[in-house]
Amino acid sequence: MQPRLSICIATLNRGAYIGETLDTIVGQLRDDVELVIVDGASKDDTQVVVGRYVAADARVSYVRLPKASGVDQDYDLAVSHARGEYCWLMTDDDLLKPGAVDRVLAALDGNVELVIVNTEVRTIDFGGTLRGALVAKQDDVEYAPADADRLLVDTAHALSFIGCVVILRSFWIARDRAAYYGSLFVHVGVIFQSRTPRTRVIAKPLITIRYGNAMWTPRGFEIWMFKWPSLVWSFAGVSEAAKARICARxxxxxxxxxxxxxxxxxxxxxxxxxxxxxxxxxxxxxxxxxxxxxxxxxxxxxxxxxxxxxxxxxxxxxxxxxxxxxxxxxxxxxxxxxxxx
Structure with a gap:
């Protein structure tokens, strides 16, 4: 049976964190949900940690790459290995809240091409809250392809975190992904490169982000001063006014x-x-x-x-x-x- 949903994780050297993440996911798996983990040739004990979950649950699969190819390409590979109708591009060190998978499945009604899962942001030890929600919405909201400006303005800051993306696999496969390898935000390029998808935002936060633990933190200046603005300002289908509300050129x-x-x-x-x-x-x-x-x-x-x-x-x-x-x-x-x- 084809899964309704594939949770796709790209990981690298996260043995210290990924077990805690998987604990919040595996207990929520159903017969129509699978978990696909692509490892970009970790040099720590990630393979050992993930192996315990693979051995215990047939719905969990693990692909270890011979060498690192970059986070964008690894997520693309995870989607290529997935069998689900939709793919949730989850991170390897954050946590799903109880009931998150069921809530996402309820939002996949066959018409929506993208679901954006709201998230809360907490300190690295989860002891304090930095942002209660990255999308400032009290109720679920939908966006048509004609709403590209509104979609970018409302969700871009949340979309800088890949774990909020649940996307129709056929939509992903039909888009240009290779052009965004190395951008660190391949998912944003997939969404905004041309006609934006029919989108639903789940207003209630279903993920807890461990802020300050990203692998790219040491590259923050390059990423937020150059890579992110270059990507945002490259989208031809979004107005300059909308782009300027996200970041300066x-x-x-x-x-x-x-x-x-x-x-x-x-x-x-x-x-x-x-x-x-x-x-x-x-x-x-x-x-x-x-x-x-x-x-x-x-x-x-x-x-x-x-x-x-x-x-x-x-x-x-x-x-x-x-x-x-x-x-x-x-x-x-x-x-x-x-x-x-």
Whole structure:
């Protein structure tokens, strides 16, 4: 029998986390739901951990690749191995809430091509809440193909997290995926490259994100200053006004962004030389971007933390990042404590 749903996980060196994730999934599997795990040649004990679940449940399958091919291609491979009508592109270190699979299955009515599963964002130890929901909707909502602007504006920040995507497998296969290998957001490229899918958003959060544990965290400057904006601004079927509400075309031109990354250790002389030195900018902008890159990181951290504490207490994820930075000051820790974590 063809499964109704395939939960697809791409993983790499997550032996310390993936067991906790699988514990929240396997207990929710049904006869019409399978779990497909593609391992990009992990060098830790991921294979051993996953092997226990494969041996215990025939609905769990495991594919180990001979070498790493990148997260985008690994998710694409997971979908190619899946047999389900729909594929849920789940992550390898976050948690499903009880009843999540049944709730998603109830949303797959045969007409929808994409379901976006709302998520809550918690600290790395799950002890504190950073965002109650990434999609700010109280009730389920639907989007037609003509609603591309509204879909992007309402869901792009949630879609930066791949685990919220449940997509019709035939829709995925029919789209260009290879063009987005290396973007780190192949799923977003699949959704917005041309006619957007008929979409349903489940308003109630069904996933708990372990914030700050992403494999790409050390590459944050490159990703959020260049890769993500380049992807968002490449979509021809979305208006420039809608794109601008998600991110600036060139956010690296914004001094406050550079200061934040300097504060958390993601921007320094190396990043300036690699990414910004050759970028065209005014003399004033160049001097400012160089000055921030040369600024003592603890001073930048204290300055950013003070600003967040006085004027941006709603920026909980930024406050959390500042407090966990290797350059964190007593100001950062005090602001984080006052925010509840």
């Amino acid at each position: 060139e956010p690296w031109r914004q001094p406050q962004k550079l200061l934040l990354y300097r504060s958390i250790g993601g921007y320094a002389r190396g990043e300036y030389d690699r990414y910004l030195a050759a970028c065209p900018m005014t003399t004033t902008k160049r001097l400012l971007s160089r000055t921030i890159a040369w600024m003592p990181p603890r001073f930048a951290n204290a300055l950013s933390s003070l600003y967040c504490g006085l004027f941006a207490r709603h920026a909980r994820m930024n406050i959390y990042d500042l407090s966990r930075s290797p350059h964190a000051t007593f100001v950062a820790r005090a602001v984080a404590r006052s925010a509840g974590y």
